[in-house]
Amino acid sequence: MTLNNSPIITSGFLTALSQIVGKQRVYSDPADCWAYGYDNSRRHELPGGVVFALKHEEVHDIIQLCNQKRVPVIPRGRGTGTTGATVPVNGGLILSLERMNSIHLIDPANRAMIVEPGVTNQEVQIAAGQQGFFWPPDPTSAAFCTVGGNLAYNSAGPRAVKYGTPRENVLGLRAITGAGEEIRCGVYTTKGVVGYDFTRLLIGSEGTLAVITEATLKLTPLPETKRTLRAAYKDAESAGQAVAALMSQPIIPCALEFMDHQAVSLAQAQGGVDLPSGVGALLMIEVDGPTVAMEDAITKIKKAATNTGLLEITVAGTIQETEKLWSVRKALSPALRTLAPKKINEDVVVPVSHLATLIRGLERLAQEFAITIVNFGHAGNGNIHVNLLANPDNLAEMKRTKQCLERVFDLVLSLNGTLSGEHGVGLEKRDFINKEIDPTTLDLMRRIKDQFDPNGILNPQKMLPLKA
Amino acid sequence: MTLNNSPIITSGFLTALSQIVGKQRVYSDPADCWAYGYDNSRRHELPGGVVFALKHEEVHDIIQLCNQKRVPVIPRGRGTGTTGATVPVNGGLILSLERMNSIHLIDPANRAMIVEPGVTNQEVQIAAGQQGFFWPPDPTSAAFCTVGGNLAYNSAGPRAVKYGTPRENVLGLRAITGAGEEIRCGVYTTKGVVGYDFTRLLIGSEGTLAVITEATLKLTPLPETKRTLRAAYKDAESAGQAVAALMSQPIIPCALEFMDHQAVSLAQAQGGVDLPSGVGALLMIEVDGPTVAMEDAITKIKKAATNTGLLEITVAGTIQETEKLWSVRKALSPALRTLAPKKINEDVVVPVSHLATLIRGLERLAQEFAITIVNFGHAGNGNIHVNLLANPDNLAEMKRTKQCLERVFDLVLSLNGTLSGEHGVGLEKRDFINKEIDPTTLDLMRRIKDQFDPNGILNPQKMLPLKA
Numbered sequence: 001m002t003l004n005n006s007p008i009i010t011s012g013f014l015t016a017l018s019q020i021v022g023k024q025r026v027y028s029d030p031a032d033c034w035a036y037g038y039d040n041s042r043r044h045e046l047p048g049g050v051v052f053a054l055k056h057e058e059v060h061d062i063i064q065l066c067n068q069k070r071v072p073v074i075p076r077g078r079g080t081g082t083t084g085a086t087v088p089v090n091g092g093l094i095l096s097l098e099r100m101n102s103i104h105l106i107d108p109a110n111r112a113m114i115v116e117p118g119v120t121n122q123e124v125q126i127a128a129g130q131q132g133f134f135w136p137p138d139p140t141s142a143a144f145c146t147v148g149g150n151l152a153y154n155s156a157g158p159r160a161v162k163y164g165t166p167r168e169n170v171l172g173l174r175a176i177t178g179a180g181e182e183i184r185c186g187v188y189t190t191k192g193v194v195g196y197d198f199t200r201l202l203i204g205s206e207g208t209l210a211v212i213t214e215a216t217l218k219l220t221p222l223p224e225t226k227r228t229l230r231a232a233y234k235d236a237e238s239a240g241q242a243v244a245a246l247m248s249q250p251i252i253p254c255a256l257e258f259m260d261h262q263a264v265s266l267a268q269a270q271g272g273v274d275l276p277s278g279v280g281a282l283l284m285i286e287v288d289g290p291t292v293a294m295e296d297a298i299t300k301i302k303k304a305a306t307n308t309g310l311l312e313i314t315v316a317g318t319i320q321e322t323e324k325l326w327s328v329r330k331a332l333s334p335a336l337r338t339l340a341p342k343k344i345n346e347d348v349v350v351p352v353s354h355l356a357t358l359i360r361g362l363e364r365l366a367q368e369f370a371i372t373i374v375n376f377g378h379a380g381n382g383n384i385h386v387n388l389l390a391n392p393d394n395l396a397e398m399k400r401t402k403q404c405l406e407r408v409f410d411l412v413l414s415l416n417g418t419l420s421g422e423h424g425v426g427l428e429k430r431d432f433i434n435k436e437i438d439p440t441t442l443d444l445m446r447r448i449k450d451q452f453d454p455n456g457i458l459n460p461q462k463m464l465p466l467k468a
Numbered sequence: 469m470t471l472n473n474s475p476i477i478t479s480g481f482l483t484a485l486s487q488i489v490g491k492q493r494v495y496s497d498p499a500d501c502w503a504y505g506y507d508n509s510r511r512h513e514l515p516g517g518v519v520f521a522l523k524h525e526e527v528h529d530i531i532q533l534c535n536q537k538r539v540p541v542i543p544r545g546r547g548t549g550t551t552g553a554t555v556p557v558n559g560g561l562i563l564s565l566e567r568m569n570s571i572h573l574i575d576p577a578n579r580a581m582i583v584e585p586g587v588t589n590q591e592v593q594i595a596a597g598q599q600g601f602f603w604p605p606d607p608t609s610a611a612f613c614t615v616g617g618n619l620a621y622n623s624a625g626p627r628a629v630k631y632g633t634p635r636e637n638v639l640g641l642r643a644i645t646g647a648g649e650e651i652r653c654g655v656y657t658t659k660g661v662v663g664y665d666f667t668r669l670l671i672g673s674e675g676t677l678a679v680i681t682e683a684t685l686k687l688t689p690l691p692e693t694k695r696t697l698r699a700a701y702k703d704a705e706s707a708g709q710a711v712a713a714l715m716s717q718p719i720i721p722c723a724l725e726f727m728d729h730q731a732v733s734l735a736q737a738q739g740g741v742d743l744p745s746g747v748g749a750l751l752m753i754e755v756d757g758p759t760v761a762m763e764d765a766i767t768k769i770k771k772a773a774t775n776t777g778l779l780e781i782t783v784a785g786t787i788q789e790t791e792k793l794w795s796v797r798k799a800l801s802p803a804l805r806t807l808a809p810k811k812i813n814e815d816v817v818v819p820v821s822h823l824a825t826l827i828r829g830l831e832r833l834a835q836e837f838a839i840t841i842v843n844f845g846h847a848g849n850g851n852i853h854v855n856l857l858a859n860p861d862n863l864a865e866m867k868r869t870k871q872c873l874e875r876v877f878d879l880v881l882s883l884n885g886t887l888s889g890e891h892g893v894g895l896e897k898r899d900f901i902n903k904e905i906d907p908t909t910l911d912l913m914r915r916i917k918d919q920f921d922p923n924g925i926l927n928p929q930k931m932l933p934l935k936a
Contacts, residue, residue: 109712109821110850132716154661165659167668168636183909189817191633191849191889193622193672194897195905195932196913200635200668204661221718244577248600250689251758290719290768293761300758349657353577381659382578421659429662437663441651444919445664451915464663 008071008091009048016069017051017093020061025052036076036094040141041084041428042342047074048091052099056174056182056213062095063211063457064180072460073178075207077118077146080139081153082345083426085206089461095211097148103127104214111219112171112188117148117212124217133219136163139422148212153424154204158255161247161380162288165422167200169218175202175210178453188216201448206424207459209452223288226254227298228316230325231283231305232275236260236363238309239281240356243379245304246285247352251297255286256380257329260359263376266339267331275328276312281359283379284329329376336374340389343374344401346408350417352382361411362386369404371397383421409435425463434465476539476559477516484537485519485561488529493520504544504562508609509552509896510810515542516559520567524642524650524681530563531679531925532648540928541646543675545586545614548607549621550813551894553674557929563679565616571595572682579687580639580656585616585680592685601687604631607890616680621892622672626723626754629715629848633890635668637686643670643678646921656684669916674892675927677920691756694722695766696784698793699751699773700744704728704831706777707749708824711847713772714753715820719765723754724848725797728827731844734807735799743796744780749827751847752797797844804842808857811842812869814876818885820850829879830854837872839865851889877903893931902933 009028017026027033027050038044048071053059066073072092079086088094101118108131115124121142124135137150138157149155151173156165163169172186185198202210233239239258246256259267259282267273275282285305287297302313316322336343350358359375366373377385386408390401409419409432419429419436434442446464450456477496485494495501495518506512516539521527534541540560547554556562569586576599583592589610592603605618606625617623619641624633631637640654653666670678701707707726714724727735727750735741743750753773755765766783773781784790804811818826827843834841845853854876858869877887877900887897887904902910914932918924 107819107821108716110819111715112819156659160659164636165661167665168632177912181908181912182906183912184906185909187817187886188819188884189850189886189889191624191628191817191846191851192886193633193890193892194887194901195893195909196677196916197635197665197668197672198909198912200665204665209664221716221720223718247579248576248689250691252689289757290761290764292764293758296758296760349655349659351575351578351580351656353575378659382657383659416656418655418657418660419662421657422661424661425663433662438650438652440649441653441663441666444645444649444651445666447919448664448916451912451919 009093013069013071014049016065017062020065021051021053021058036096037088039079039081039084039086041082041087041426043084043087043427045088046091047088047094050094050096052096054099059095059176059211059213060180060182063176063178066093066457067178067180067455070455070457072457074459075211077149078120078144080141080145081149081426082423083428085152085424085426085459085462087427098146100213106131108133110188113217113219115147115215115217117215118146121145121147121150128219129222132222134222135217136160136169136220137166147215151203151212151215152206153422155422158257158378161256161378162252162254163220167203170199170203171216171218173199173202173212174214175212177210178455178458183210186216190218204424206426206463208449208463209458225291225294226286226288227294228322228325229285229298229301229313231285231313232279232311233281233283234278234309234311235280236359237356238307239283240359241307242283242305242310243355244353246301247380249300249304251287251300253285253301253380254288255284256378257284258282258355258376258379258384259329259332260375262372262374263332264328266335266374267328270331270335273328273331279311282328284326332376336387342390342392344388344390344405346386346405347377347383347421347423348386348408348412348417348419349381349383349421350412350415352379354415354417355379355382358384358411358415362408365404365407365411369400371401371404378421381421382417427462430463430465477561481537481539482517484533485530488533489519489521489526504564505556507547507549507552507554509550509555509894511552511555511895513556514559515556515562518562518564520564522567527563527679527681528644528648528650531644531646534561534925535646535648535923538923538925540925542927543679545617546588546612548609548613549617549894550891551896553620553892553894553927553930555895566614568681574599576601578656581685581687583615583683583685585683586614589613589615589618596687597690600690602690603685604628604637604688605634615683619671619680619683620674621890623890626725626846629724629846630720630722631688635671638667638671638683639686640684641667641670641680642682643680645678646923646926651678654684658686672892674894674931676917676931677926693759693762694754694756695762696790696793697753697766697769697781699753699781700747700779701749701751702746702777702779703748704827705824706775707751708827709775710751710773710778711823712821714769715848717768717772719755719768721753721769721848722756723752724846725752726750726823726844726847726852727797727800728843730840730842731800732796734803734842735796738799738803741796741799747779750796752794800844804855810858810860812856812858812873814854815845815851815889815891816854816876816880816885816887817849817851817889818880818883820847822883822885823847823850826852826879826883830876833872833875833879837868839869839872846889849889850885895930898931898933
């Protein structure tokens with residue numbers, strides 16, 4: 001086997017690894033490894049090796065070996081993350097879990113499903129759907145991203161506004177700690193308070209504490225029906241007011257998505273979008289529930305969404321009309337990709353009452369730093385995807401963008417928000433989180449990590465700021 | 469001041485404590501302390517002292533002092549817990565939080581509320597209700613129990629079946645660790661994934677990791693209306709089937725309560741209860757939501773609740789009828805208290821599909837050990853309050869009861885259940901939890917505790933089994 005230039009991944013180590021999983025599931029040739037060293041942050045580093053696990057016991061043996069040899073392990077699903085959390089730092093071994101993609105059990109009576117980490121979100125939805133259920137987390141990348149990745153970053157998507165994030169939709173886990181020990185946490189029931197809650201501690205820990213090998217997901221019955229509304233406002237202020245009003249009445253939408261002026265303009269530039277003139281912000285609203293309650297729900301949603309800044313509110317009556325309403329939002333992603341292939345995409349969160357202030361503040365920062373910022377996202381959770389468009393070949397622009405980004409984070413924290421709603425920290429935000437978390441709490445987090453991973457082999461240098 | 473016989477609580481320590489909070493908020497006379505040494509487990513031990521904190525900074529200084537002097541601290545709300553978690557072991561200092569009962573903020577636009585730990589659940593509900601919201605956790609003791617206690621045991625109540633437990637309804641915490649350090653965790657938003665999830669780790673940790681001084685609660689808009697149904701079945705088997713059917717359709721009840729044959733008989737013996745003859749199990753079902761959806765919801769609930777074992781299903785049309793339907797359940801508590809003032813009350817959980825098997829197994833155990841077991845509880849979560857009635861003056865009966873209890877736990881675990889849904893572990897279940905949690909995971913929990921509480925001063929000997 002061809003060794004790459006990693007000083008840690010020795011031929012002896014690779015031989016031991018092959019003894020666990022067989023030679024064909026160990027990559028060491030740089031040409032093979034390269035494809036496993038990137039994620040959607042567009043960072044890309046060469047791993048020292050790649051190993052593919054097929055089952056819990058293999059993960060156990062691999063981590064035991066890595067712990068013994070002090071080889072860094074970077075657990076990885078499909079690499080759709082946006083923060084560099086699965087990109088190796090100084091080599092190390094990529095532990096690919098994409099082939100651990102079995103659904104062990106679907107249990108409709110108990111609304112539960114047991115899956116391996118490599119199953120995709122979509123596969124979960126399809127299997128659950130056949131029994132009349134769904135699993136609420138639905139990131140935009142659902143067709144490709146793995147459940148393991150969803151758990152690593154607590155990734156949710158639009159439905160979280162009504163149905164919660166993975167932390168509210170997972171019952172229990174089986175995992176291997178950095179010490180190579182198997183732990184089981186949580187329960188197979190919807191209540192349980194025996195022992196400390198390691199389930200939620202592992203969710204959102206970005207593979208720095210343990211590698212999840214099995215998850216018991218909590219399923220939700222599919223609603224009878226769903227209806228879509230689109231509300232156009234003259235400005236972000238009015239849309240923000242509407243979001244706060246929508247969130248404080250009893251009909252909780254199952255999606256409440258926001259697009260700012262820039263996002264609407266970009267989508268409009270793609271053509272084929274019918275919107276009244278003067279639209280400064282847009283809300284996409286979905287409500288689900290019993291068919292019999294829909295008309296009433298729509299009336300109430302319309303009422304809550306109405307304020308002096310509302311220009312137009314449209315309710316889709318058919319599937320075609322629904323698709324037409326969503327076309328503005330759908331046009332946005334290709335437009336963004338064309339305009340700025342290397343945009344910086346953040347996913348900050350602010351309390352919903354501060355949405356308008358956030359958008360105003362972002363507009364001011366865009367002016368100050370002479371860059372374009374496009375904002376859209378899960379308004380019902382106050383979770384806004386802030387896209388700073390910058391040309392990476394323009395060094396001056398990149399410098400301004402980085403300065404602006406720091407000010408974006410300061411703005412978010414001044415509004416009592418958080419730096420990430422569902423993308424996580426990884427490498428991208430690692431050096432900013434001490435703005436949000438105080439030194440005492442951060443220090444305690446480091447000590448907790450040490451208990452799970454005494455030799456620091458699990459996804460090193462990710463998530464927690466490096467020690468001074 | 470009169471010192472009691474605690475060897476740890478010295479007069480020097482009490483003087484230092486008085487310097488923090490003033491003399492009038494430090495008790496050391498056994499006559500004063502005695503009232504703070506019990507909980508609803510009916511255990512009662514004399515604390516070495518009692519201190520009443522009024523604010524975060526005082527809790528900080530008290531724990532700093534206790535940590536320095538190695539004095540055990542037992543945080544306490546109103547003592548409604550059932551597991552002895554607030555009963556001192558070998559003296560120690562009771563830290564009463566019942567006077568830290570301020571509601572700092574109600575923020576309807578962001579559906580959040582910031583409270584101190586000593587505020588009662590009911591006070592939270594009243595304050596939230598005035599703004600059109602509620603906080604989902606609603607233990608039976610809501611009128612008396614504190615939010616701090618609810619968080620300590622992740623106590624939920626009937627509404628959890630639809631709205632979740634405290635872990636799903638708390639956004640963030642401020643707390644003092646056993647090292648006397650302030651930590652802040654969580655966010656003020658409904659999404660957030662920066663740093664490890666200490667919020668859920670502290671919830672359910674029974675005051676063994678840190679003392680919560682402030683909690684940001686996630687509020688839910690009050691539903692427009694609520695309707696009550698009562699379904700009587702010939703046996704637990706049929707009721708269990710109905711529960712599984714109810715939980716796998718889209719109309720999730722906001723309460724789904726179960727009473728077994730013994731519970732129904734006890735209630736009937738109180739008189740004034742109208743039930744058909746031959747009732748072997750009862751379900752109380754509540755649905756909430758928009759008024760316009762109620763008739764449809766009731767039709768669907770009735771359909772799901774119907775099977776060959778259904779004897780009668782009654783829907784309340786008025787408040788009076790609702791009260792009448794609940795009268796059977798309401799009659800149970802006084803009946804139980806009369807019959808067995810010292811019952812052992814467990815709150816085991818099994819997957820809902822195993823409810824009937826659990827009840828059958830419990831009936832068999834009742835026969836085998838010649839004791840009476842009365843079962844009722846939150847069936848939608850599979851959370852059953854198993855009441856073993858025993859006369860504490862009858863030593864043989866008590867011995868049989870304890871033997872039976874161990875078998876109850878074995879039965880629950882054999883059905884993939886958990887030993888506690890919402891009461892927690894405390895002292896009562898401490899020596900059983902190694903049946904549920906494996907040694908590796910337990911050991912890791914102990915090491916996590918050591919990081920939060922390096923000198924082991926916080927609620928010692930509770931929750932985790934003692935080391936061999």
